[in-house]
Amino acid sequence: MRMKWQVGAVLAAVTVVTGCAVTVGGSASPVPGQGPVAEAADACSLLSPDQVEALGYRNPGHSVKAKKETEQPPMCLWNSKDDADPSSVLNVGMTTDINLDDYLSGALPKSSPQQLGGLSWTQYASVIGDDCVMYTVLGTKSFAYVSVSGPPIEKACELTKAAIPQVAEHLPGGRPAPSITPSSSSKPEPGGPLLSVDPCSLLKPGQVAQLKDIAPDGKKDTSSTVPNATYCLWDDTDGDDGQKAFEVWLGPSTPAGDWPGVKGIQPTETVDVGGKKWGVFPNKGGLRVTCGATLAVTETSSVQVVSGFIGDDTKTCDLVKQGLPLVTANLPG
Template sequence: MRIKWQAVAALAAVTVVTGCTATVGGSASPVPGQGPVVTAVDACTLLDEAQVDALGYRSPGRSVPENKERLQPPMCLWNSKDDVEPSAILNVGVASDLDFNEYISGALKKSQPQQLGGLSWTQYASILPDDCVFYTLLGTKSFAYVSVSGGKLDRSCELAKTAIPQVAAHLPGGQDAPPLTPSTSAKPEPGGPLLSVDPCTMLKPDQVAQLKNISPNGEKDTSSTVPNASFCLWDDTDGDGGQKAFEVWLGPSTPVGEWPGAKSVTPAETVDVGGRKWGLFPNMGGLRVTCGATLAITDTSSVQVVSGFIGDDTKTCDVVKQGLPLVTANLPG
């Protein structure tokens, strides 16, 4: 049986070890217009717990100590919370005795200086394709940076620009941090017509037989990433390539826009099945071989169908589209 696509996404996330102990030492002279020099700053204190929570990350962060031999300033890393999609890593660093030009080692500027949080920040290229990093100079040998790796560069930059004013508030010369809407919110209680439904009843044996290269026997399980959700997986029968397993997910407390891989993403198309409108997501969760479809049952509950194809991008959504009328016919109500 292939690894479920949610598990693959979870394995790709980096786990941050907790604890903040690093202290920045040294001294430097101020740069005119940039404010006083940073000294003796713990990188993990550049965001307080409330800011970290509102930005969508987990506290405490992981402190990484200074390593002058490797030109590495003290830094702190935070992982995004489990219910935040897509997952991201926030990295904040601050140096008080390190030459910026030596540190940047010829990296190219990717933006003009931008005023954020009362300081001037410039984006530089990174060796990681999805890493968006901004630097601000605080003195002749003093600078700070904020970087985010969030799957796609434009998304990473969006998250970095949101975090920068919060970090700047803890730096010399920075302005007070603007208010943030907390990322946490009350989750709906499970309820509605999906609450007592077995996901394996969403396809009858004769219906499964209509799906090419799909096993007739479904296996029920519960989700470790989506609260209260359950799913049934019908494995594929054509080996490691070709057709992927067919999954039906029931979310009795999952609004239709909250499924991992579909959150904050506009469906590529709408598939109308008897008046019920499914949103279709090719390349769901950034996985080229995975296709998903979601359907709202109530305002706080929904259904998701996931499958895909390995080896031919034109077939990624074929079995999902084929299965939607079959699943729709078995939905409660």
């Protein structure tokens, strides 16, 4: 099926670099019995800036031109906001000169048609495992689609269906979109004892030496996805497989339950270190080889330790648990 273009397009959308300036060429003509087909349109115009904001994505969208040689429709992509969990990419496209059956090359639907926004939408498989893509036919050679990639497939489909009525409002035959409550990206103000702490100070050189296959020197950085968070990473030394790097994260405005990959999830176990209770999350963020542990410092600040193991699921949390007493001993207060 002709959907390999989606992989490159979605990966390219990780960094949104431009606004929208693409117009679908050609002239549309009605088909007897099917109503009017879509007029030529800019894919980025299929959502208003207010709709994009309310759905939880960042303006402006990234426009991708049509490619006739590969039958790629013009599309527009929006990244989720920086503090969204899980992060995702919304992809909306429309064409007026490609037949959907030809485009899908005989692919079978994954679901029965669903009425959303006054139009009939059907989910088809995607070459991206966690991509939920739904199509609607607008005419003999015209269709539109909406997809979300990034989260697990169930969450991706939930986000796709939330966006479809907003997109349908801009398509021929679509109904006016229902109002949606704008997503909130507010975070507590940074504060508390973590505010002035260097994350690399939470493991002393002698303590790092106790952690097998971990480099002695940590590297400090600022998070690009968690507001106000900093972290220190001690790289692994045993190659691509086996032990993963050891990371200590400080969130002076991040409650313990709000770290990406653990939000809304209960820890599988609690580790008590001198009265401080760490919640442990194997498979952090849905990744089988990654483990995280979080500790609340105040109601609105916390510490997170992350590592993992590739090749043996029984060892995923071993280094995290080994490091918790070491990190705890160096916490302020």
